[in-house]
Amino acid sequence: MKKRTSTFRYAQYDHPAAASTNRSAYTNHAERKRWLGTRINLAASNKVIAFSSFPIVRSRSNFTAMNSTIQSPSSLPHEQPPVAWIAGVGASAGLGAAVARRFSEGGFTVALTGRTAERVESIAAEIRAAGGVAHALTGDISNEATVAELADRVRELGPLTAAVFNAGGASRAPTLELSAADFEQAWRTGVLGGFLFAQAALRRILNNGLNTASSTGRGTLLFTGATAALRGKPPFAAFAASKAALRSLSQTLAREFGSEGVHVAHIVIDGGIDGERLRQSAPQRVQQAGDDGLLQASAIAQSYWQLHHQHRSAWTQELDLRPFKETF
Numbered sequence: 001m002k003k004r005t006s007t008f009r010y011a012q013y014d015h016p017a018a019a020s021t022n023r024s025a026y027t028n029h030a031e032r033k034r035w036l037g038t039r040i041n042l043a044a045s046n047k048v049i050a051f052s053s054f055p056i057v058r059s060r061s062n063f064t065a066m067n068s069t070i071q072s073p074s075s076l077p078h079e080q081p082p083v084a085w086i087a088g089v090g091a092s093a094g095l096g097a098a099v100a101r102r103f104s105e106g107g108f109t110v111a112l113t114g115r116t117a118e119r120v121e122s123i124a125a126e127i128r129a130a131g132g133v134a135h136a137l138t139g140d141i142s143n144e145a146t147v148a149e150l151a152d153r154v155r156e157l158g159p160l161t162a163a164v165f166n167a168g169g170a171s172r173a174p175t176l177e178l179s180a181a182d183f184e185q186a187w188r189t190g191v192l193g194g195f196l197f198a199q200a201a202l203r204r205i206l207n208n209g210l211n212t213a214s215s216t217g218r219g220t221l222l223f224t225g226a227t228a229a230l231r232g233k234p235p236f237a238a239f240a241a242s243k244a245a246l247r248s249l250s251q252t253l254a255r256e257f258g259s260e261g262v263h264v265a266h267i268v269i270d271g272g273i274d275g276e277r278l279r280q281s282a283p284q285r286v287q288q289a290g291d292d293g294l295l296q297a298s299a300i301a302q303s304y305w306q307l308h309h310q311h312r313s314a315w316t317q318e319l320d321l322r323p324f325k326e327t328f
Contacts, residue, residue: 080158081109081133085204087141087197088166088224089114089123091276095224095269096166097123098297102305103162104132111154113137141167142193151200159208161219162308163201165194168224168242172235183238190242194223194249202253205262212261217315220263220308223250227270247318254317265307268320270328271295293325 084103089096089112100110104127114120117138127134137153139146154160168190171182198221205219212218229247232240247266254264272278272285274294279286286294300321307316322328 081107082161083111083154083158084108084162084164085111085113085154085160085201086164086166087113087193088164088168089120090116091119092123092126093276093279093297095273095275095297095300096164097126098301099164099166099304100134101127101130101132102298102301103308104130104134106305108162109133109135109157111135111137111150111157113139113141113150115140141165141197142188144196147196147200151204155204159210160201160204161208161210162222163197163205163220164222164224164304165197165246166224167193167197168226168246169239170226170236171238173238174235175237178235178237183241186238186242187245190239191245191249194246198223198249198253202257202262206257206260210261214261215311215313216309217263217312218261220265221253221257222264222304222307223247223266225250225266225268227268229266229268251317258315261312263307263310263312263315265316266318267300267304267307268318269295269300270320270322271326273297273300289323290325293323295321295323 084100086096086100086103089100091097096112096114100112100123104110110124110127110132112120112124112134115138117136120138121136124134124136135153135157137150139150141147141150169186171186173179173182201221205221208218210218223246225247226239226243228236228240229243232244250264250266253262257264272282272289272294273296274286274289275297278294303319303321307319310316
């Protein structure tokens with residue numbers, strides 16, 4: 001028999017995004033602390049554990065062994081629940097709200113940022129009513145001073161390990177009718193806002209106290225993109241320009257901070273989202289799309305959740321999502 005060493009092997013669920021039947025147990029802070037303590041004790045006794053936000057099952061049949069070493073108990077995550085900061089939260093039926101719900105279900109404290117206080121607080125209240133921990137942080141993500149203040153408030157909530165930039169608006173006008181003010185506003189929201197949010201989030205993720213050697217990294221920074229990021233067409237000159245710039249920013253950040261344990265990814269939403277905005281502005285398109293002809297916000301959010309759990313040996317930098325019947 002081989003001599004036992006103090007090296008721990010990392011184990012992970014075959015399907016890290018699978019629904020948990022015990023998520024509600026994690027919404028109570030005291031319960032989360034007890035749950036984390038159980039994981040630390042398992043690590044200390046050289047048991048195989050799952051370093052994720054799911055219940056621990058001791059049977060090895062439920063795990064896929066990974067060839068990386070996890071942190072020692074002293075460097076495991078804080079006793080505070082991890083924090084996910086989502087910018088660009090508006091309608092309850094929108095993508096930002098869906099992402100917030102998914103991370104809350106996974107045991108995260110969620111910080112929600114949007115421009116309309118009433119809407120953001122309403123979504124936070126929905127999450128709290130479901131047993132989650134949510135904070136409404138209203139503000140303009142394209143304002144440098146505001147973003148700095150929001151980031152300070154996020155820091156008080158716990159260790160930031162996931163940040164999602166979902167802000168932007170599909171402004172449309174023929175090029176010769178597009179005003180400089182409208183073009184600039186699209187850039188300010190979609191590009192400057194993305195830069196300011198990323199800068200603030202990265203500072204928090206890099207100092208969240210997590211071990212950079214973790215097999216999933218220190219944290220995740222995700223950007224919501226669009227088909228326009230890959231090819232522009234009228235009447236979306238302003239929108240296409242801003243989305244292309246945001247995509248380039250995400251690539252730059254991925255190359256700069258990947259080696260420091262931050263997973264940066266850009267998600268191309270190639271199709272309409274079945275949400276409040278589209279249902280109000282183009283109800284006929286929604287009807288023509290038929291069953292699953294539009295992207296479901298909850299399904300997109302599930303993909304964001306999976307990106308957050310990817311092993312660092314196989315990180316995705318760009319992911320494109322589209323309905324099964326969408327032409328491309």
